[in-house]
Amino acid sequence: MGSIVMQPPLLIQLSADDPLPSPHTAWGPHSPAPGLLAIGGGLSVPRLLQAYSQGCFPWYSAGQPVMWWCTDPRMVLNVDEFQLHRSYKKLLKRLLETNRLQILIDQDFLGTITQCAHLPRKGQSGTWIVHDMVQAYTQLHAQGHAHSIQAWVDGQLAGGLYCVSIGRAVFGESMFSHQTDGSKLALAALVAMCRAEQAPWIDCQQHTSHLASLGAKPIPRPVFLDHVDTAIKLPALPWKFESIYWKFLGID
Numbered sequence: 001m002g003s004i005v006m007q008p009p010l011l012i013q014l015s016a017d018d019p020l021p022s023p024h025t026a027w028g029p030h031s032p033a034p035g036l037l038a039i040g041g042g043l044s045v046p047r048l049l050q051a052y053s054q055g056c057f058p059w060y061s062a063g064q065p066v067m068w069w070c071t072d073p074r075m076v077l078n079v080d081e082f083q084l085h086r087s088y089k090k091l092l093k094r095l096l097e098t099n100r101l102q103i104l105i106d107q108d109f110l111g112t113i114t115q116c117a118h119l120p121r122k123g124q125s126g127t128w129i130v131h132d133m134v135q136a137y138t139q140l141h142a143q144g145h146a147h148s149i150q151a152w153v154d155g156q157l158a159g160g161l162y163c164v165s166i167g168r169a170v171f172g173e174s175m176f177s178h179q180t181d182g183s184k185l186a187l188a189a190l191v192a193m194c195r196a197e198q199a200p201w202i203d204c205q206q207h208t209s210h211l212a213s214l215g216a217k218p219i220p221r222p223v224f225l226d227h228v229d230t231a232i233k234l235p236a237l238p239w240k241f242e243s244i245y246w247k248f249l250g251i252d
Contacts, residue, residue, distance in 0.1 A: 014041030014068075023054050023070035023225060035071035042066065043136035045143050052145075052164050052171055055221075055228045057205055062130045072221035075204040075211060077172070079194045083215040084249060088181070092188065093251050095153060096243075102152040103189045103241045109141040110134070112148035112160045116174035129174060137173075140164065147239050151185035158182030161190065163202070165239070169231035170194060171203040187214070188249060189241055195248035197237050201227060 012021055018041060026037040037056055041047055043066060051057060051068060060067040084092070095101035117129035140146040150160040159182025161175040170190070175183035194202060203224070204216045246252070 011036070012038040014038050016042050016044070016047075020047075020051055020054060020056060020068060023056050023221070026056075026070040026072070026221075029072070035069045037068045037070050039065045039067050041068070043132055045136075045139050045145075048136060048140050048164070049145060049166065052166055052169070053228070053232050055203075055225045057171065058133070059128055059205075060130075061128055066132075069205075070221065070225075071206055073218035074221055074224040075207045075216050076219050076224060077191075077202040077204055077211065077214065077216040079191045079200060079202060081215040081217070082188075082191045082249075083213070084188060088184070089249070089251060092185070092246075092249075096246060096251065100154050101185065103186070104150045104152065105239055105241050106141070106147055107150065109146065109148040109162065110138055112150060112162050112176075113137055113174075115160065115176045116162060137162070137164075144236075149186040149190055149241075151182060151189065153179065153182075153185070159184070159186050161186045163190070165237055167232040167236055168197075168199040168234040169203075169228050170199050170201070170237070172205070184214075189245070192245040192249045193237070193241060196242075196245045199231070199237055201231075203228075 014020070021038055023037060026035050027033055043058060056068050056070045058066050059069050113129065113134055117127050117134060137146045145166060146162060146164050148160060148162045151158045156179070158179040159175065159177040161183060162173050164171040164173060175187065177183040190202065204211045207218060
């Protein structure tokens with residue numbers, strides 16, 4: 001008797017008006033593309049809001065159609081488990097005491113996402129933040145659901161990140177550094193704000209060793225989706241940075 005060959009599930013192709021399928025139907029761990037949910041459908045603001053409200057995100061390369069993903073497990077940073085090492089906390093405290101660090105939120109979203117797109121990545125020949133992505137998330141920013149955080153040290157841009165937020169749900173997208181650990185300064189500011197404003201998780205989408213070193217951990221997709229469903233219904237974060245937020249990282 002011959003062996004049984006398991007076929008991957010049919011790939012759903014979306015038109016601009018088709019809703020995304022349930023995230024629970026994304027391809028499983030033994031499929032050719034674990035977590036893949038559907039392709040196509042464009043990157044309009046309503047589409048992006050629908051996707052993130054269901055715990056899904058777009059990820060594809062130049063020359064490919066839009067691909068929608070909902071990975072299982074999901075990499076998430078519980079902000080109470082953020083690992084800020086003692087030496088780095090001392091550095092951060094020195095920068096604050098000498099007024100050398102400035103955190104800017106939503107001052108230059110286009111510049112932030114563009115720098116994330118152009119930053120070389122280890123082991124990658126290109127970027128998934130293609131031109132259409134930059135345009136789409138800039139439009140999402142204009143609607144108040146995509147945000148940038150920049151860290152400036154001694155008047156120089158050290159690093160930054162951008163993310164998506166609906167209610168109290170925060171979805172991290174990408175970071176860049178121009179100085180050593182510059183992006184960590186921006187992430188520390190985001191964590192401090194989330195702790196202060198009771199937004200408990202930052203979605204990291206997929207596992208990387210860097211995120212794991214900062215305290216991010218994989219959780220089952222159903223647990224993540226339950227969190228998203230609750231968090232998106234809560235009041236939106238203020239998206240302004242107050243110096244008092246630093247005390248939520250133990251920095252006075």
